[in-house]
Amino acid sequence: MYVLPGMVITFVFSYVPLYGLQIAFRRYSAKKGIWGSPWVGLEYFIRFFESPYFWTTLRNTFLLSIYSLIAGFPIPIILALMLNSFSHKRYRKVIQTVTYAPNFISTVVMAGMLILFLSPRIGIVNELLSVFGIPSINFMAEKGMWRHIYVWSGVWQNTGWNSVIFFAALAGVSPEFHEAAVVDGASKFQRLLYIDFPAILPTATILLILNCGSILSIGFEKAFLLQNDLNLSVSEIISTYVYKVGLRQMDMSYSTAIGLFNSAVNAGMLILVNWTANKLSGTSLW
């Protein structure tokens, strides 16, 4: 009885849509409904694979994801290790409070801040560059900049919060290890390297696997907000394309097919990475 309301809602909004996935294989029209729409097999998938958007969006999604992962994954670990070895308890608290804060800024505000700061006319960044005699850059229109802006603003926003989980893992390290190491004459840096780092390795591996599994499901929200006509060739990713095809052009079957392709790749990646991690380190999700 306790679980019923949750299960009903989850069933309706998570399982029924799975059933609706079949419109990827039908030419869906709202009038005929799911069952009445004619079966077209893989037509929409083939259309996507042959469309020029296929390579662009796939490439953009991959590059953005991998760049985010490479830049965004190690930094929270380093931050947690440093915070953990930092002896100033009070100051540490202040740093933690401040670095966690950006995590609670909404995506819209984040995008708004970026656009304000990077504005060619009044943005503080260009103001700063002009001090060094660098001419004003219209960052948001600059294709080469877009990925850096996306990824590093993400690092700015999430590093602190992502470090919490590693910091928690470090809190679980028994002080006896450190005491013993001190007796043996280990320096602080050696203790960080040989006691603390191995302690968070399992947590890090699990998170890495999970992150790789979602490599193509990179957030729609921020990319969509930072898009404009000038940077679209690098900023159009699969999820934003799915949205535009489905709800702006109302081509629902095509959009669903693209989304399904995306999920399939994700699932494949997850299994592959998990298998690799299992072989290499014995850590696995299941």
Added chain:
Amino acid sequence: MTSDAIFDTVILIVLTLVFIVVAYPLYFVIISSFSDPKAVAGGQVVWYPIGFNLRGYAEVFKNSQVVTGFINSLIYTTCGTLLNLAVTLPTAYALSRSDFNGNRFVSIFYLVTMFVSGGMIPTYLVVKGCGMLNTIWALIVPGALGVYNMIVARTFFKANLPNELLEAAKLDGCSSTRFFFSIALPLSSSIIAILVLYYGIGHWNSYFSALLYLSDQKKYPLQLVLRSILVLNEAQLQQGTATTAEQLAQQERQRQLIELMKYSLIIVSSIPVMIVYPLVQKHFVKGVMIGSVKG
């Protein structure tokens, strides 16, 4: 200098840099929002507000879209969070009990949803099929149960409500329902606080479901209003051909005021979060830690 002292110094310097890099943009938005529009546009505001005034804020509250959006967001956040709690707590409680028969089935039922989903369009069609388009329900019902939050709550219940407690209560003639409401919930105020915050901030900050499901501008939550002003740059600028120098200057002032208003708007939209954040930071972190024990 020993190697430990070098190590300490390096860490101190790096962490201080991190602190500055994270804090300065936030600080900059705050001081800009209180400054003179001309000083902000001219890039003179760097360390403290220049020409302190509240015109940006006055402009924000004059904007009826922002006010409506703020109220809408408050309503969506409150109703959404209440529904979240009403669904999440009982589920988590049931799953935490070892004498609950369907435990395995229900757990798998939820775990599956973490890995597969129907995607944007099929979900949209279901919401449409339920007649929820353009209503508050579309925003709060589909995500009523966050699996991650539910797991956090379940872990908490497991650790804090020992079986002996239930047996003792039963011996005294307490029903299972009464136990949940009179004993389990009052003992769980800290997990309830965590859930309220996670869900509440999620609702407050979300814009995507509103973008997807709402078409009536009067129903837009604050984040969508912010999007049109901050991102799409749709703040009303009194257009018109400026011919005289006087009119040109007037337009320029107007433009500067709009830029200033953006900073104030960022602050206003973050007020609810800024109020709760310092009070409950500890709870937030605790939530992550509970979640990480058995995620």
